[in-house]
Amino acid sequence: MxxxxxxxxxxxxxxxxxxxxxxxxxxxxxxxxxxxxxxxxxxxxxxxxxxxQFESMGSNLLYVMPGNMFGEGGSGLSGADGGMAPLFVEKDIVTLKRLKGAEYVIPYYQKTVKASYVGTTKYATLNGTSEDAFPGNNFIAEYGTVFSSADNSAKNKVAVIGSNLAEKLFKDGSLAIGKKIRIDDQLFRVIGVLESKGGGGLGGPSFDDYIFIPYKTAYIFNTDKKFIQITVKAKTEEDLPVLKEEIMTELKKRIKTDEFSVVESTEILNTxxxxxxxxxxxxxxxxxxxxxxxxxxxxxxxxxxxxxxxxxxxxxxxxxxxxxxxxxxxxxxxxxxxxxxxxxxxxxxxxxxxxxxxxxxxxxxxxxxxxxxxxxxxxxxxxxxxxxxxxxxxxxxxxxxxx
Amino acid sequence: MLSTVISLKDVSKKYIMGGDTVFYALKNVNLEIKEGEYAAIVGPSGSGKSTLMHIIGLLDKPTDGKVIIGNKDISSLDDDATSTLRSEFVGFVFQQFNLLNKLTIKENILLPIGYARKKFDYNPEERAEYLMERFGILDKKDSFPNKISGGQQQRVAIARSLIMKPKLILADEPTGNLDTKTGNEIMELFGELNKEGITILVVTHEPDIAERTRRQIKIKDGEVVK
Known part of the structure; x- marks a missing residue:
């Protein structure tokens, strides 16, 4: 030995x-x-x-947010509406939509609401957004369908809801389609229930508890007609840098540089x-x-x-x-x-x-x-x-x- | 002419007691142990025989004088060299046997092998078996020291002292913890080993034990009185 x-x-x-x-x-x-x-x-x-979690939301995303930094007071990603005042208007959505590299432009107006159906009331996060929100975030309707640009233009009172909220209000998501739910004091028709995205839990409500309605319809709640965030999805990864510059240039025409910021999802992830x-x-x-x-x-x-x-x-x-x-x-x-x-x-x-x-x-x-x-x-x-x-x-x- | 195993020349061990008082544990000791000798260092407690034994056993160094082994003064060796020399030169047998209780009998006997720095011209395992057989403890080889009798423990200790084939066996009161009968058996064993040519030095305060050896070195107040 x-x-x-x-x-x-x-x-x-x-x-x-x-x-x-x-x-x-x-x-x-x-x-x-x-x-x-x-x-x-x-x-x-x-x-x-x-x-x-980030990957599940899709890649090639640019977040246009108020303030010159992200992170403080909630980025809007998880639906916190505190901190920054909504800044963006409908004109910005239209402008950004016209940019060459932009595939989807998704505005967000967010509000915590009471959603009720036949005596069952739940708190939920209301999102006034565009029809781009669904393909842009990989949201797929499990039951029914998502709303269209026509619904938006016509200010139809239609809602697409998360799977979790659907289960809470209707026991089963499939039963929600066509039903009228009360969002605060307004009646909306449920046209779609989204597939579960899981997650949440880490400092914010899950997408599964969200309600999506056309942003023009949402002006009933959003009397200022302002949006807290616009998410832009680039067509390809190569378009990202150019698109980011273009968004900056366009928005600078209307808003001061230090009042908004354009952040890539990878930057947020890195931070x-x-x-x-x-x-x-x-x-x-x-x-x-x-x-x-x-x-x-x-x-x-x-x-x-x-x-x-x-x-x-x-x-x-x-x-x-x-x-x-x-x-x-x-x-x-x-x-x-x-x-x-x-x-x-x-x-x-x-x-x-x-x-x-x-x-x-x-x-x-x-x-x-x-x-x-x-x-x-x-x-x-x-x-x-x-x-x-x-x-x-x-x-x-x-x-x-x-x- | 028999060769000298170890010789002490004018060896003193003194302690400064504080102030100017000097205490001599050993004073000008001259001593020679020849190969094949069977000797006893005998003296009352406090006579300096333990100090003498420690110096001969290379556990201690004199303050004056020379300790010569193989024509070399070993007083100047450093701690490592002294340890190595100790492992090859001397085999200890103690009054309290000093076996390690967590090792088996066989492991105890082989313990010095682990510290040896030399190449062996024999198989230590075989030698351990031979010694155990010879001392009648082979059936205890996997037992632990606290499970066997005092006489058996001392036999294990003697086997351990022989495993390295040292030049000198140094036994410090080897019968002190044994009854008379067992003590006699141990002394007989030393006698037999000596007849085979093994050099043995017994340190004791009992004249009876000392008389069973062939040479008595009497020590008193740090001096050899013959």
Whole structure:
């Protein structure tokens, strides 16, 4: 057996005799590694989740929003109407629609409303928008149909509703078609129920709770005739930069530059991504404190172990062990203890992540496995070296005479 | 002419006690152990025999004088070299046996092998088996030290001291923790081993035990009085 093999074996045998203490000592590292790995897994999973949400809304999108920055006070993506005052008018929609690279132009007027049908009342987010909203957002009618530009021009009181709202009001989405629902104090005929998009939950209502009506019809509610946001979908990805410039140029004719902004979906995704990364790093750093605490636990127990085994150290020295043989022996024990905790922490995290996966795509990356095992070995070395040094520096005679 | 295993020349070990008081644990000790000797260092407690044993066993170094092994003064060796020399030169047998309770009998006997830096011209495993068989403890090879009797434990310790084929067996009160009958058996075992040519030095405060060896080195107040 090699030298390393024999000291590792000796360390492991030692812990076999002291199972309770070994477990309790490595518990600190276990908890530390587990919190770090879980937070990393959750962070990575959330990022995947968010980009999936964005992808489900379609690509090549440009968001035209009031204010010169997105993010603050809600971007309008998730339907928050707070913060920015609606700014855009019907003329802008028409102008943008004329641009060459624009495939769909989707204005949004948003309002929280009470929707009721035969005594059942639910809060919902009303969207006054164009017929482009459906193809532009990959919204497909599961039952009935979506509204047309003719419905818009004629200001027809027709509504397309999300699957979740349909289920709440009608028990079954298919029963909603042709029914009249009351939106605040106005009666609308339901002409379509959308397929579920899932999601929501993360700081805003889900699309499945939305009501879509033609924006011209929505002037009943939208007395200012202003829109909070216009989403423009480019025909191709190559059109995006030019289209963005054209939108800026067109809108600048009417609105001051710093009063609106045109943002690509990838920019929003990147911003959310970097906010998440920073948040995740902070959380992981906090979790890392528990690793240090775990390391101190190991330091403590290794000092106890050394004091308990002074005689053994003396015997080993008498039998020819060098200072470094003793140092390595105790260092190996500290590292084994720490890596054992790390491995158990990793195992438990894997179990928790499997459970989390039913909610969102959390995953343990190779990096976090390497980080967990690497960190725990480093902790073993860092916190094991002082007790091991103490053991190695004992004088053989004092050690062997120790009772 | 028998070669010298170890010789001490004017060896002193002194401690500064604070102020100008100097305490001599050993004072000008001159001693030579020849190959094949069976000797006892005998003296009352506090006489300096433990210090002498530690110096001969390379666990301690004198403050003055020379310790010569194979024509070389080893006092100047550093800690690592001393440890390596210790592993090859001397085999210890202790009063409290000093076996490691978490290792089996066989593992205990083989423990010094792990610290050896030399190449073996024999198979240590086979030698361990041979020693266990010879000492009647082969059936205990997978037992742990706390499961066997004191006499058996001391046999394990003797086997451990022999595994490296050292030049010298240093036994510190080897019968001190044993009843008279078992103690006698251990001393008989040392006698047999000596007849085979193994050099043995027993440290004891019991004159009875010392008389069973062939040479008594009496020590008193740190000095060899013959």
């Amino acid at each position: 090699t030298y390393l093999g024999s000291i590792l074996k000796s360390a492991i045998t030692d812990f076999g005799k002291n199972k309770g203490r070994t477990f309790l000592t490595s518990l600190g590292i276990l908890i530390g590694v587990m919190s770090v790995v879980l937070l990393m897994a959750a962070g990575a999973g959330l990022k995947v989740y968010i980009s999936q 959310i991504g970097s906010i998440f990364s920073i948040l995740n790093i902070v959380l992981v750093a906090i979790a890392a404190i528990s690793l240090v605490v775990g390391g101190i636990g190991i330091l403590n127990i290794m000092y106890v172990t050394v004091s308990e085994r002074i005689k053994e150290i003396g015997v080993r020295r008498a039998l020819g062990a060098r200072r470094n043989d003793i140092l390595w022996q105790f260092l190996a024990e500290a590292v084994v203890l720490s890596v054992f905790g790390g491995a158990m922490g990793l195992g438990l995290s894997a179990t928790v992540v499997l459970f989390l996966r039913s909610f969102f795509p959390a995953y343990i990356s190779w990096q976090s496995i390497a980080l967990a095992l690497g960190t725990s070995s480093v902790i073993g070395v860092v916190f094991g070296v002082f007790p091991a040094k103490k053991a190695a520096d004992l004088s053989p005679i004092d050690a062997i005479r120790y009772e």
